Amino acid sequence: SVFNNAVCDRLCPCLIMRLVFIDTEFRTLRLKAEDSSGRQHVVTVKLKPKHPLEAPVCTADLPVPLAMTWTAQSSLTHVHTQFLLLLESLAEFWAVLDEIDQKTWVLEPEKPSRADTMRRIVIGNNVSIKVEVNTRHPNMLPECCLLGADHVVTPLRNKLNSNMHLWNPECSVLQNLRDVLEIEFPSPATHEKSSFSVECGICYSYRLNSDIPDQVCNDSRCGQPFHQACLYEWLRGIPSSRQSFSIVFGECPYCSKPITVKCPPRNPEN
Ligand SMILES: [Zn+2]
Ligand SMILES: [Zn+2]
Incomplete structure (x- = not known):
């Protein structure tokens, strides 16, 4: 048989x-x-x-x-x-991530799986926070990384540092982030996602392989986002740019103010 x-x-x-x-x-x-x-x-x-x-x-x-x-x-x-x-x-860990997925706009991962511990959450136009949630102690202060132009990110980083002692492990990560950063996160109830997925100023697309345009011009009137790979290739092709180790110094293709970009990691899909 x-x-x-x-x-x-x-x-x-x-x-x-x-x-x-x-x-x-x-x-x-x-x-x-x-x-x-x-x-x-x-x-x-x-x-x-x-x-x-x-x-x-x-x-x-x-x-x-x-x-x-x-x-x-x-x-x-x-x-x-x-x-x-x-x-x-793992129920508490998933509860923390489910709340983030339901009440905020998540830029990365594009389609989170149950194994993903990281979320990159929209704070505003070209500003986001990347959090790495601990599987065993999900409501603890996670590893945070603020991404965006300096003039927007610096005040948020200062809030995070000065309010860190207010972090309450009895509350969820999302509630704590709101309290510590003193912000409301844009949510599907209040905002369209398209307003936060601004395309790259060089290739005019949003996703490049799996990358999103996360290199933002630091000039407060410009703030144009670019893919790291696009900006790197663009700056390297301009004679006035200079490279020091893995960093290229040049001018923003939009406003001509100084901009720097790190050599992008090799993408296995390419
Ligand atoms: Zn691009
Ligand atoms: Zn610019």
């Missing part, structure tokens, strides 16, 4: 209900799981040739490694139970 009894025996009725995929060799299965907040997750289980003597290889869209304990007596129900426990331990 084609049917693998070893697998069949271990698929109790409650697991069959959670089965979303099984390959024809009964070697790869996908099981769905719902956490207590109603988020849907999937774990992929690859059975080894000597199953169940050998532990299966499990993978899922998670920000932490998926470590499973397995003995020869273990079953797939056991995998599912451990997966659910891990999901519950």
